[in-house]
Amino acid sequence: MPEMEKRTENLDIVILQLKEKFGERASTASSIRDHHGHGEGYFPSNLPDIVIFAETTDEVSEVVKLAAAHSIPVIPFGTGTSLEGHVNALHGGISIDLSRMTKILEVNQEDLDCRVEAGVCRIELNNYIRDTGLFFPIDPGANASVGGMSATRASGTNAVRYGTMKENVLGLTVVTADGSVIKTGGRARKSAAGYDLTRLFVGSEGTLGIITEIQLRLYGIPEAISSAVCQYPDLESAVNTTILTIQSGIPVARIELLDEIQMGACIDYSKAEGYERKPTLFFEFHGSSAYVSEQAEAVKAISEEFGGSAFKWTKQQEERSKLWEMRHNAYYAACALAPGKVGMATDACVPISKLADCLLETKKDVDESGLIAPIVGHVGDGNFHLSLLFDPDNPSEKSIAKAIVERMNQRAISFGGTCTGEHGIGMGKMHFMEAEHGNAIDVMRLVKQSLDPQNIMNPGKILPAN
Known part of the structure; x- marks a missing residue:
């Protein structure tokens, strides 16, 4: 049987079983699938075949085990605020929506930490813990889910003082590619015990496993x-x-x-x-x-x-x-400058001493292009963003916008920086990975192959094809 026919047959079996298991929480409705086929970036939708609204880690594990048994892709979905095509179902498959996993499992006021499910959003978390005198400082702007923020290694406006998600996630519960549930890290503020799996999964964008619980560092609200x-x-x-x-x-x-x-x-x-x-x-x-x-x-x-x-x-x-x-x-203010146009939002990050050169050269590039492209940045840590507004029906404008992004990110890499300080790689910035990481990308591929040998975990993201 040809491979495509085999996959279709497997998918039909999986969809039937998922609907029997999850009932109304398993949807193949086109509107639901479309909502889960894109984030807030400019990329067109790539629809999953079915969306599952999971409510527990065990349910996520069951879905992944079934997907692994039939080699079906799995894409985690939080609030859909990502910008680089992270949630697009490039090969169809199962979108696992974690937005109903909203329990704040524990708050340890004396130790300044808490444990939450992946669907908890940062504003709700801060509202919940405000009376304890604590707050969670990572603020990417959007009211993103903590699971999504962990998966994309988010940062935001407070990063210059409090760091990024990398510094503020103490431990994780993760469903791996075979459906196993593992726990990484813990509540201790430091550990020298073994490989740092927590930081491996933070920023992995769902390509190595699905984060379902997060142990977070908290801080006292300043006087x-x-x-x-x-x-x-x-x-x-x-x-x-x-x-x-x-x-x-x-x-x-x-x-x-x-x-x-x-x-x-x-x-x-x-x-x-x-x-x-x-x-x-x-x-x-x-x-x-x-x-x-x-x-x-x-x-x-x-x-x-x-x-x-x-x-x-x-x-x-x-x-x-x-x-x-x-x-x-x-x-949203930038997009309002040109109604009907689409915003191509991108970011870069450089050492602080190179910020002026990188930013001013990018500004000159934009001025010469004829496009409207406001600049905003968390410049205290060398990170800035560009929102290029272009007509989606005008191939020339889109091409010009992409060329500016290309030069901006290559420029940042040449200055010893990175093609993304916080948006992540997704599907949009994969082609910069080799320029930034060189042959270290081969080590990343080995990690991916080891943890996800069937390549079912959010395939087509982060790592470009060999």
């Missing part, structure tokens, strides 16, 4: 939090302020950069008053009341060296929330 905004005559001045602030050892919690196009978009979208359409830095400081005031004054002095003006800072919760809401809406 005082203040936010500040400063605007600059040009992009280089804003970037140089960032570099000197970091090199001076000022422990800022956040430094966010918006170029003049992005700032204008945010002003319009959020109906913000009192700001100009100029390159802008948003800062946040954590600590005691006196300490955050001292930090704000130090950054103000640095800003003035580079022509910064309209420096405003506040400790008021309502004002801070409005400020960061404007920043978190940046992607």
Whole structure:
């Protein structure tokens, strides 16, 4: 029997068994499949053959065991906010939706950690633990699930102070490619016992296993939090302020950069008053009341060296929330600049000393292209984002946008950086892997082959074909 006929026959068997087992939680409806066939990126949908709404680790294990027995692809799905095609079912198969796994299993206030199921979203987690005096700082912008954030090694606006998911995941429960359930790491803050499997699965994007539970590091809510905004005559001045602030050892919690196009978009979208359409830095400081005031004054002095003006800072919760809401809406504000066009969102990350060169060369590239492409970045750790707006019905515009992304990421790699600081590889950035990792990619392939010999775990992601 030809291989395609064999796969179709296997798939029919699997779908029938899944519907018998999960009932209404197993869907082959086209609308459900389409929703699970894409994230928020510009990639067109690739539909799974069936979607399972799992509610426990054991259920995920059962689905994967059945898939493994019939060589059917499995794609984990969280909230669908990823940007590089992570959830697209390139070869069909089973999409396992973890959004109903929303239990907060334990909170250990004294030890500053907690254990949650993969479908718990970061805002809900912080709302749940607020009364304990603790918070979880990783903030990628979207209200992503903790499982998805772990799978993509997310970071976000607070990474300059608190690190990324890599530093804040203590342990995992993972369903491997044969359906086995393993636990990695633990609650200890450090361990020298064996291979670090936790960090192997964090950032693996569902290609090695499906994360179902996460042990997280928590932090005490600071005594005082203040936010500040400063605007600059040009992009280089804003970037140089960032570099000197970091090199001076000022422990800022956040430094966010918006170029003049992005700032204008945010002003319009959020109906913000009192700001100009100029390159802008948003800062946040954590600590005691006196300490955050001292930090704000130090950054103000640095800003003035580079022509910064309209420096405003506040400790008021309502004002801070409005400020960061404007920043978190940046992607949607950018898209609103050109209704009907599609946003090709991409990111890169470089050593802080190379940030000005990489960012300014990218800005020049965009200006010469004729496309609208706002820049925003978590520049405190050298990470910035570009949202290229193009007409999906205009092949020339799409080609120009892709060429800018290509040059931006090759430029970042040549500066000793990476093609992605937080979006991940997915299907969109696979072709940069060899340039960034060289023959280390062969070791990655060996890991993949060892843990997933049938290549059923989110196939077609991260690793380019040999």
